[in-house]
Amino acid sequence: METFLSQNGLSLVENENKFRSIITNKKIDIGKTIIISHPLISFPILTYNKIRCDQCLKKKENNLQTCSKCQRVYYCDRSCQKSSWISHHKLLCPLYKKSKNNMDEEMLKRVTILIEKFFNNNNNNNNENYLFETFLKLMTHRTEQSINNLKSFEKISNNTYENLNFNKISKDDLINYLCVFYCNNFNLHDNQLFVYGEGTFPIGSLFNHSCRPNAIVMYDGAVQIIKCIEVINVGEEINISYIDVALDRVTRKKMLQEKYFFECQCSRCSVQERYSGIFSKIDQLIEEKDQVITKKDFNTSLENWVSSESKLEQNESKFSKVTKLILSNLLSHIKNNTTDNDYINSLSEIISILFQNYSKTNLFYISSFSFTTKLFYDKIDLQQWYQSTILGNYILSIYLIIYPRYHPMIGLHLFTLGKCYWNDITNGLESVKESINILECAQKVLNITHNEGAENVDIINQ
Ligand SMILES: [Zn+2]
Ligand SMILES: [Zn+2]
Ligand SMILES: [Zn+2]
Numbered sequence: 241m242e243t244f245l246s247q248n249g250l251s252l253v254e255n256e257n258k259f260r261s262i263i264t265n266k267k268i269d270i271g272k273t274i275i276i277s278h279p280l281i282s283f284p285i286l287t288y289n290k291i292r293c294d295q296c297l298k299k300k301e302n303n304l305q306t307c308s309k310c311q312r313v314y315y316c317d318r319s320c321q322k323s324s325w326i327s328h329h330k331l332l333c334p335l336y337k338k339s340k341n342n343m344d345e346e347m348l349k350r351v352t353i354l355i356e357k358f359f360n361n362n363n364n365n366n367n368e369n370y371l372f373e374t375f376l377k378l379m380t381h382r383t384e385q386s387i388n389n390l391k392s393f394e395k396i397s398n399n400t401y402e403n404l405n406f407n408k409i410s411k412d413d414l415i416n417y418l419c420v421f422y423c424n425n426f427n428l429h430d431n432q433l434f435v436y437g438e439g440t441f442p443i444g445s446l447f448n449h450s451c452r453p454n455a456i457v458m459y460d461g462a463v464q465i466i467k468c469i470e471v472i473n474v475g476e477e478i479n480i481s482y483i484d485v486a487l488d489r490v491t492r493k494k495m496l497q498e499k500y501f502f503e504c505q506c507s508r509c510s511v512q513e514r515y516s517g518i519f520s521k522i523d524q525l526i527e528e529k530d531q532v533i534t535k536k537d538f539n540t541s542l543e544n545w546v547s548s549e550s551k552l553e554q555n556e557s558k559f560s561k562v563t564k565l566i567l568s569n570l571l572s573h574i575k576n577n578t579t580d581n582d583y584i585n586s587l588s589e590i591i592s593i594l595f596q597n598y599s600k601t602n603l604f605y606i607s608s609f610s611f612t613t614k615l616f617y618d619k620i621d622l623q624q625w626y627q628s629t630i631l632g633n634y635i636l637s638i639y640l641i642i643y644p645r646y647h648p649m650i651g652l653h654l655f656t657l658g659k660c661y662w663n664d665i666t667n668g669l670e671s672v673k674e675s676i677n678i679l680e681c682a683q684k685v686l687n688i689t690h691n692e693g694a695e696n697v698d699i700i701n702q
Contacts, residue, residue, distance in 0.1 A: 241370040244443070248275045250478070252446060259379070261448050261477045268472040270646060271688035274455055275443065275466050280371050281328075281350040282428060282439030282462045285343070289313070295320035295327075297428065297437050297462040299695065310336040328353040335403050343438055345396045347421055351375075351440055352400065352409060355417075359408040374442035380419035381501045393418040423500050428459045431690060431699045433648060439464070450479035450506040451492055452519045456648060460693025469646040469688060470580050479506070486642050486649075488606050489523040518588045522641055525594060526606040538605045542612060546619070546627050559634055562603050566590055566637035574645050574654075574681045583645055591641070604638055620656075625664035629671070632657035651685030655699075658682050 245252060249266045268274060284292040291301050293316035304314035307321065310333045315321040325333075328350045341349070358372040385393070397414035424445040428437035441464045444457065454470040455478050472478060483495050489509065496504050505511075508519035545557045554560055569590050573583040594603075616635055619628035636657060639650050661675035683700065690696040 241374045241443070244277075244370050245275075245446075250275065260446070262446055263475055263477050264472050265474060267474055268468045268478075270468055270471060271691060272468045273465060273692045274468050274478060276692070277441060277443035277464050277466075278368065278371065279439040279441050279462055279464065280354060280375055281347060282437050282441075283346065283350070284437045285435065288436040292436055293317075293320050293461075295324040295462070297459075299430075307333060309333050312336045331404060342396075344392075344418060344421060345399060347425070347438065347440065348396060348400050348414060348417060349404060351417060351421075352406065352414060353404065356406050356409055371442050374446070375420065375440065378420045378424055378442065378445055380416045381423055382416060382419045384501045385419055385422065389419075389422065390415070393422075426457065426464065428462070428464075430459070431696045432652060437462070444480075447478055447480045449482040449496065449500065449502075449504065451481065451483075451485050451504060451508040452506060452644065453479045453481040453485070454644075455480050456689060458648070458689065458693060458696055460695055463693065465692045465696075467689060467692065469644055486606065486609065486639075488526055490527075518584065518591060521591050521595065525591065525599070526604040526642065533602050533605075535605070535608050535611075538602060538608045539611050542608070543615065546615070546630055554630070558598065558601055558603060562594065562598060563634045563637045565593065566640055567633060570637075570640045570645070571677075571681060574650070574684055575677075587641075594641075604641065609638070620660065623663070625660050626666045628660040629657065629664055629674075632660050646685050646688045648685075648689040651682055651689050654678055654682035654685060 242252065245262070246265070249264060249268075250262050251265055252260055253263055255261045264274075282297060283289075283294055284297060290304060292299050292314075293304060294313040295315055298316055300316045304316060305321070306312075306314050307329065313324070313329065315324065331353055332349055335349075355372060355376075358369065382390075393415045396418060397411050400414055401411050421440060424440065424442075426439050426441050426444055427435040428439055429435050439462065444464050444466065447455070447466065454468065454472050454476075456467050456469055457480050458465045458467055466478070466480065468478075482500055483492060485492075485508075487495070493504065493509070496502060503509075506519075507517060508523060510517070510520070542559065545554065545559045548554050548557075569586055570583075572578070573586055612631070612635060616628060616631040619625075619631060632653070636650070636653055639647075639653055643649050658675050658679035658681075661671045661678055664671045664675075667674075686700050690699050
C-alpha cells in the first residue's frame, strides 16, 4: 500500500488525533487527479443493475447480457462476465435461487470470497494484493457500533457462513468486515452526482474527512478518482468530504458521529475556531435563528419574491440584494485564475458583510433548501425561464458560500442556470450575454471537477 501511495506522490503519516492521514509529497494544482484506485468489490444498486454492468459498472442501456443461469446479474460483455465468474460469481450464482440478498450481504459474500482466496494465496490478481492488506487494516469501530447494527451484522454473518464454506475466515471476522463496510464504503455517483452503486475502496478509505475539503471524489464505472480542487502544498493533508457539506453543523456532527464515529475538528467545525474562523462563520449564517420564522413563512416569502409582478419590487427584496452582493464578488473568482488566497479573502469579506446586515434574516434557511431547489426545477418544467434565472441565481449565491468554488455542485448548477438564461428571452440580448458568462463559468468548474473518466468528460463536451 505504501508503494502504491508513493507512486502517486502520497504518504500515510501517523497523526495523534486522527490515527493516520494522507499527505502529499509534491505540490498539487487545482484540477489535477490525485489518485485513481480500484475497488475490492463494487456493484450497481438495484435500480441501476439493468443499465450498468455488474463487473465494470459502465453504463450500457438496453444491451446488457444477463447470466443465463441465475438471471440476476447483467454484464456489458463476455469478458466482464468471465472476470466476475472467476472472481466470485461461480460461487454465488447457485445461491441466488435460494434467497434475496440485501446490499450488505451481497457485499460481504463477494468481499469474503476474495479475501479467502487472498489468504490461500491463489488470488489471480497478485498486483492488487495491497488492496486486501489495506482493507484488513481499516478500523472496525466495533465497540462503538449500535446494538441494532451488531444484531443485524450477526444475522448477515450467519447467513453468509451457512451458504459459503470458508476455511481461513471465522464468523467473527465477517462481523468485522461488516463493521468496516459500515464506516468505509462509498456510494458511486455519476457525472450528475446520482448514486448508481456501492463499493469498498480501501485506498479511498485512507483519506480523512473535512467539511471544507481540498479534494473531491468522482467515479468512472467502478474506478474511483480523487481530484484536487484547491492548491495543496508539500506536506499538507488531503481531505475529502464523507457527507454533503451543505448540511448545518449540528446535522453534520450527528452524522459523522453516528456513521463514522468521530468528532470533526476541521477548519469549519473546530471548537477553537467556532464563529471566529472564516469557515466556521458559514455555519453561523446557515443556522436557524432564534427569531420566530417558520419554514412555511420562509417558503411563502421566497415564492412571493420570485413571482412578484414588478421588477422593482423584486429588486427591493433582501433575497435580490444578497444574491447580487455575492455573485458580483465571487463569480469572478470562478472565471479568473485568482489564487486560493485572493478567493478566500473575498469570501471572508462577503461573509462579514452578510453578518453585519443580514445575520438575523434567515436568508440562508438551509432546512428549506430542498423546497428552494424544487421550486427552481418546477420553474424549469413550467418553462418560466425568467423566474428560473432569479431562483437559480439565489441558489448559486448560497452554493458559493457553502461549497468550495470548484465543487461539482457549483459546476452542475452553473450549467443548468446557463441553459435557463439561454431560454429566457424576456431580457433579450442581456440574457444571451449572461448565458454565455454563466456557461463559461460552468465550463471552468467542470474542467476541474469532471476532466477525468470517460463519462465525466462527456458533460464538458456537451
Ligand atoms: Zn462490464
Ligand atoms: Zn449467475
Ligand atoms: Zn467538519
